[in-house]
Structures are given as structure tokens and as C-alpha cells.
Amino acid sequence: MKLYDLENVRLQCSDRFTLAIDAFTLAPGERVAIVGRNGSGKTTLLRLLAFLETPSAWDRFTYRDRPYAPGRMNRNGLGFLRQQPYLFRGNVAQNLAYPLKFKGVSRREIASRVEAMLAMIDLAPLADDAARRLSGGEQKRLALGRVLIGEPQLLLLDEPIAHLDGHSRAVIERLLHGNGIPLLVTTHDLHFAHRVADRVLNLTAGRISPSLPENVLSGRRTGGVLTTGAGLEIHLPPETAMQNGNENLMVMLDPRSLVISPEPLTSSMRNCFRGRVCSIREQGGNVWLEIDCGERLTAIVSRASYEELALNLNREVAVSFKANAVEVL
Amino acid sequence: MEFLFESLWSAILMILHLDRDLFEALGTTLRVSLTSTGIASLIALPLGFVIARYDFPGKRGVQSLLRTALALPTVVVGLFVYAFIARNAPLGDMRLLFTPAAMVIGQVLLIVPLITALTHAALQENVKLVHEEATLLGASPVAASWKVLSESRHAVVTALMTGFGRVVSEVGVALVLGGNIRGLTRTVTTAITLETSQGHFSSAFALGIVLLALVLMINILIQTLGGRREAV
Numbered sequence: 346m347k348l349y350d351l352e353n354v355r356l357q358c359s360d361r362f363t364l365a366i367d368a369f370t371l372a373p374g375e376r377v378a379i380v381g382r383n384g385s386g387k388t389t390l391l392r393l394l395a396f397l398e399t400p401s402a403w404d405r406f407t408y409r410d411r412p413y414a415p416g417r418m419n420r421n422g423l424g425f426l427r428q429q430p431y432l433f434r435g436n437v438a439q440n441l442a443y444p445l446k447f448k449g450v451s452r453r454e455i456a457s458r459v460e461a462m463l464a465m466i467d468l469a470p471l472a473d474d475a476a477r478r479l480s481g482g483e484q485k486r487l488a489l490g491r492v493l494i495g496e497p498q499l500l501l502l503d504e505p506i507a508h509l510d511g512h513s514r515a516v517i518e519r520l521l522h523g524n525g526i527p528l529l530v531t532t533h534d535l536h537f538a539h540r541v542a543d544r545v546l547n548l549t550a551g552r553i554s555p556s557l558p559e560n561v562l563s564g565r566r567t568g569g570v571l572t573t574g575a576g577l578e579i580h581l582p583p584e585t586a587m588q589n590g591n592e593n594l595m596v597m598l599d600p601r602s603l604v605i606s607p608e609p610l611t612s613s614m615r616n617c618f619r620g621r622v623c624s625i626r627e628q629g630g631n632v633w634l635e636i637d638c639g640e641r642l643t644a645i646v647s648r649a650s651y652e653e654l655a656l657n658l659n660r661e662v663a664v665s666f667k668a669n670a671v672e673v674l
Numbered sequence: 675m676e677f678l679f680e681s682l683w684s685a686i687l688m689i690l691h692l693d694r695d696l697f698e699a700l701g702t703t704l705r706v707s708l709t710s711t712g713i714a715s716l717i718a719l720p721l722g723f724v725i726a727r728y729d730f731p732g733k734r735g736v737q738s739l740l741r742t743a744l745a746l747p748t749v750v751v752g753l754f755v756y757a758f759i760a761r762n763a764p765l766g767d768m769r770l771l772f773t774p775a776a777m778v779i780g781q782v783l784l785i786v787p788l789i790t791a792l793t794h795a796a797l798q799e800n801v802k803l804v805h806e807e808a809t810l811l812g813a814s815p816v817a818a819s820w821k822v823l824s825e826s827r828h829a830v831v832t833a834l835m836t837g838f839g840r841v842v843s844e845v846g847v848a849l850v851l852g853g854n855i856r857g858l859t860r861t862v863t864t865a866i867t868l869e870t871s872q873g874h875f876s877s878a879f880a881l882g883i884v885l886l887a888l889v890l891m892i893n894i895l896i897q898t899l900g901g902r903r904e905a906v
Contacts (some may be wrong), residue, residue: 397771397806422812431800431807434825447812 347372348527349394350542352405356387356398361400364551366390371499378538381548382599382672387531388428391501392550393423394529424497424526428504430488431657432476437468437487438474445496458494466490467516482513488516493524496539496576502530506537535595535674557645560598561674567591569668575639580615580668582669595674602670603644605634607654615668618642622660625651632656681879685887688880695856695865696881700888702747703861704853707842710781715834718786722793722833724817726801740794743787746845748752748780756850777861780847785837792836796829797822830895842889884891 349371356364364386371377381387390397391650398419400406403549408415432440438459445455463469471479476487489505505521506514514537521528521541531548532538538545547554564573569586571579573595579596580586609617620638629634632651634644642664644653656662688696725736757763759770759779770776804825808818823830841847845863852859854868862885869878 395810419733421812423810425810427807431803433804433807433821443808443813444811447808447814447817491811 346378346410348375348408348409350405350410351403352409354393354400354403354406356389356400358386358551362386362551364389364393369531369553370403371527371529374525374527375544376541376542377530377544377546379531379546379548379553380533380535381531382533382597385548386551387548389505389551390553391425391503391531395421395423395501397425422497422498423603424492424500424503425501426489426492426505428507430484432479432484432487435476436473437476437479438463438472438486441491444491448495462490462494465493465520467512476495482509485509486513486516490522493520495527500526500528500530502528504531506534506634508533533674537633540638551659559600560603561595562595562596562598562640563607565591566594571596571671575638577618577638577640577647579671581668581673584669585673586604586668596643597672598666598670600633600643600645602666603642604665605636605644605650605654605656606665609663610665612665613667614665616671617663619663620662621664622656622658625656625658636662638664677876678879681876682883684840684876687714688729689884694854695860696738696862696884698730698857699860699862699881700884702774702859703842703863703885704888706777706781706848706861709774711785711834711838712780714782714785714789714837718833718837719781719793719823719830721786721817722790722802723797723822725790725796726794727805727819727822737794739833740787746784746787748784748844749850750846750852752780752847755783755847759851761764771851772855772859774852774859776851777848777859778818781841781844782792784847785840788840789833789837792805792833793830796826796833800825801813835896838892839889842885894902 347370351366351369354364354369368396375611379387379390389398393400393553394552395409396413399415403413408418433443441459441462442455445458450458452625459472460469463472466489468479468487468490471483476484479487485505489502492500498519501529502521509517518537518541521530521548528542530538530541539619549559551571561569561571564571564577564580566580566581569581573579581594581596582616585594587616591631597626604614609619618638620636622634623637623641624635625632627648629646631645632648634646634651634656636642636644644664646656654662709789725733725740755769755776758778759765759768761771769777801822804822805818808821809815813821844861845867848854848859848861848864849867852861852864854860854864862881866878866881866885869875869881
């Protein structure tokens with residue numbers, strides 16, 4: 346049995362792109378992380394899998410081997426955590442009790458399970474506090490506790506650690522590590538993705554790919570410059586550059602933010618490298634170029650630009666991008 | 675100013691002397707208004723919820739109709755119902771005209787659009803989010819809908835109180851469908867109309883003061899009960 350089995354599932358997310366899942370499966374016990382930029386369709390994908398969105402077309406879409414039927418899918422056992430959870434009126438303990446109340450669990454059992462969960466999410470001292478007055482991290486822990494108290498058999502978590510302090514991150518990671526429940530989690534944080542998941546997938550413009558996101562580079566930061574393993578010196582955005590000290594860092598470059606030119610440009614762009622085109626492929630009406638600058642960088646250009654620049658394999662080009670185009674992971 | 679003080683004194687005297695006409699009118703007002711508000715809320719709350727929660731063809735048209743219905747003159751509603759329940763009308767055999775039941779029917783028609791519109795306005799911001807969240811946490815469709823209403827309970831109670839305020843103070847429906855029969859369909863507002871038409875302005879004003887005092891007490895009672903529930 347597979348928890349999910351999708352083939353050629355389409356859903357119009359916005360005018361910009363369509364969520365297009367060519368093939369995706371989730372096996373029992375499997376833990377998968379989806380990484381991708383803002384607006385890549387991560388939340389929509391989770392909502393689709395929680396049957397909160399209706400696909401416009403699909404060849405195969407099954408949940409626990411049952412074919413998808415709009416408006417008639419059973420969500421029993423499915424735990425869903427929003428990126429910005431909605432907490433009900435009332436205090437922390439009352440919020441935790443709701444899933445059990447909805448299931449008709451006895452008052453005595455609710456009390457004992459709520460008490461245990463309060464300890465697990467490290468909110469026992471705040472049990473009587475108004476849920477909506479908690480800090481962002483506490484609210485996220487409460488929301489995750491409220492999902493877990495219902496004993497789900499599958500977790501769909503949307504950015505569970507985004508914008509959280511270290512303590513809340515640690516509590517959430519501990520909870521996720523300790524339960525062994527099959528998991529599909531979206532995140533920006535590659536390290537977190539690898540820690541909680543067995544498989545990390547990339548979602549770019551609504552398409553899942555098995556590889557990591559394009560242009561993920563790691564290296565050592567010294568002041569405002571990151572030196573990659575291959576010796577590429579990348580100027581970082583000012584907010585990162587202003588931080589003191591040296592550290593190991595992972596960064597990502599949007600392939601669309603890379604400017605390709607035959608010769609190095611005189612411009613405000615702080616990063617400029619020479620390299621050779623080592624791969625060319627066409628996808629979604631654009632041309633994807635892989636350029637070897639010591640590190641392999643992927644750039645996306647329009648078909649018209651590709652033709653105007655007369656690009657071909659082994660052609661030497663310059664790759665430029667702003668320091669602000671570097672996303673620190 | 676003298677007229678106002680005289681009216682206030684008359685109101686106090688009426689209450690102290692347990693004026694029979696006053697208490698009969700108050701009793702009828704309360705009975706009819708609470709019944710019509712209760713029945714209207716059973717129709718308007720689910721209706722407001724459905725309009726806020728779901729998208730359907732013609733939703734904007736329904737919203738426009740509701741807003742238009744807020745301006746319904748009470749006499750027009752009275753005449754509309756009269757056309758159905760008058761002696762020779764289709765429902766004439768039911769002998770509803772000039773009974774409290776007829777007043778209730780008219781008042782329900784009057785405030786269903788009002789409570790629906792206010793409920794819709796109160797719920798529309800969060801309804802999808804709350805309903806979805808409750809459903810994801812295992813609530814049945816009924817429990818999830820109830821959760822939506824309870825999350826916006828202050829606004830919903832305000833909608834109900836606004837509906838109650840509208841029927842308790844209206845005169846058109848009560849007069850056209852009730853007939854202002856002493857001891858049976860005379861309400862405080864129809865009594866005020868009668869006193870005014872007879873030139874007894876201070877008595878009319880005194881009745882108005884009593885009516886306002888009654889509504890104020892009901893409001894305070896609801897707020898106190900709501901506050902206690904909130905504290906639990």
C-alpha cells in the first residue's frame with residue numbers, strides 16, 4: 346500500500362504557474378521534505394494532499410490506495426500543520442483538547458492526554474494562558490501539539506520551523522524525531538530537511554524534482570564573502586555581511602537572477618565569474634544553461650536571449666549576479 | 675425640558691403603580707419580539723454562515739439583495755404579509771390576522787435579512803480558515819460550523835441583539851398585522867402610537883423610556899452572561 350500515489354496531477358496555483366506533479370509517491374513510514382523558494386507551490390502541494398484544493402486534472406491520485414474523489418476524501422488520521430496556524434479562542438489546554446473533544450473522547454482521558462502533551466511541547470506552565478497571546482514559537486508548538494494529540498497516522502507540515510527561535514526549533518525537531526509518523530514537510534531549511542526526512546525533494550515553479558534546488562553552494566564565510574569549496578568567492582547580501590565572525594554557510598542562487606553575457610559587465614552587480622557552458626536544455630519555454638565556473642551554476646534565460654547571445658556548448662561566458670540575489674539558507 | 679421631566683416621572687409612576695396596560699404591552703412586546711428573534715436566528719445564522727463560507731453562482735446578487743432588504747420599511751413588510759393572511763387572501767382560513775402569530779411572521783421576515791447580513795459580515799473574514807482548521811482537527815461538518823459561530827460569538831450576539839432591537843422598536847408590522855388590540859396585540863410601540871395620536875405626549879414618551887430601559891437591561895444581562903462564559 347502507498348500513502349499517496351500521484352501521476353500527472355495538475356492544479357492552477359496562480360497566473361504565474363501550475364502545480365504539475367508528474368509522479369510522486371509516499372510509502373508508509375517514509376519521511377519526505379520538500380524544499381523550494383517562496384511561491385514555488387509548497388503550501389499548495391500540501392493543501393492538495395490534504396484534499397483542501399481540488400486538482401484540475403489527474404491521471405492517478407490515490408490516498409491509501411483509494412482513488413481521489415473531490416469532496417469525498419476521508420481525512421481521518423491525517424495531521425496538517427499550517428505555516429501560520431489558527432488557534433481557537435480560549436487557553437492553551439483548551440486548544441489542545443479540541444481534537445479529542447471532536448472525537449468524543451472522555452473528559453478524564455482528555456485531561457490526562459492534554460497534560461502529557463503540554464509537557465511534550467514544553468508549555469505546561471502556560472496551560473491556562475490565552476493561546477493567542479503566546480509568542481510565535483509557542484503558538485507553533487501548541488499548534489503542532491494539537492495536531493499530534495489526535496494521534497495522526499500521517500503528518501503534513503507546512504514550514505514548521507520558519508521564523509522560530511532556537512528553543513522552539515529544538516522542541517519541534519525533538520517531537521518530529523521521536524514519533525516515527527510518516528511525514529511530508531515543507532521547509533526553506535536544507536539542514537532541517539535532511540535531519541527530519543529520509544528523502545529531500547525540490548519544488549520549483551510547481552514542479553517536483555528529485556534533486557536539490559539549483560545553485561546550492563556551501564562554503565566558509567569570512568565577513569561579507571563566502572568562499573566555496575572550489576574557491577569561488579561570492580559576495581553576500583549586506584545583512585549577512587554585517588554579521589561578525591566566520592562560519593560555514595549554505596547559500597542558494599535563483600537561476601533566474603543570473604545574468605549571462607559574452608564578456609564581464611561593468612555594472613552594480615558585485616559577483617561576476619567567467620565560465621564555460623557545459624549543458625543546455627529547454628524546459629517550460631526557457632533555456633536552462635549549466636555553466637562551469639569552478640562551481641556549476643544553473644541559469645535560466647529566455648529562448649530569444651539564448652539565440653541573440655548565440656550560446657553553444659563550451660562557449661565562454663560571464664555570469665553576474667547581485668549580492669542581494671544570494672539567499673542564505 | 676419640563677416635558678421631559680414630566681415624562682420621566684410618569685414612567686417611574688407607571689412602573690411603581692404596576693400599571694396593567696403598561697405591563698400587558700411590555701409582556702406582548704417581549705413575547706413577540708423574543709419569539710421572532712429566536713425563529714429568525716434559526717434561519718439567519720445558518721444562512722449567513724453558508725453565504726460567508728461557500729462560493730456559489732449568484733453570491734454577489736444574494737449579498738446585494740440582503741443589503742437592499744436592510745432598508746425594508748416595516749409597514750411594507752406588514753402589508754406584504756397582510757396580502758397573504760387577510761380574510762380573503764390565500765392563507766385567510768388560518769385566521770392569523772390581528773394575532774401575535776401574524777406579528778411574529780412579519781417580524782421574522784423583517785429581521786432575517788438583517789441578522790443574515792450581519793452574521794455574514796461577522797464571519798466572512800475567518801470563516802474558511804476556522805472551518806478548515808476545525809475540519810482538519812476531526813470536527814464533523816456540524817461541529818465545525820458551530821465552531822465558526824462560537825469563534826465569532828461576540829459579533830453573532832451583536833447581530834442577534836440588533837435584530838431584537840429592530841423588532842422591539844418597530845411599529846409598522848405590529849400595527850398592520852397585530853391591529854393594536856388591547857391585552858392581545860398591543861405592544862409598547864403601538865401603545866406609543868396610540869398615546870401620540872390622542873395627544874398624550876408625556877405618556878407616549880414615558881412608554882418609550884420604559885422600553886429603552888427594558889432593552890438596556892436585556893443587553894446588560896447578555897453581556898454579563900457572555901462575560902462569565904468567556905471567563906470559564
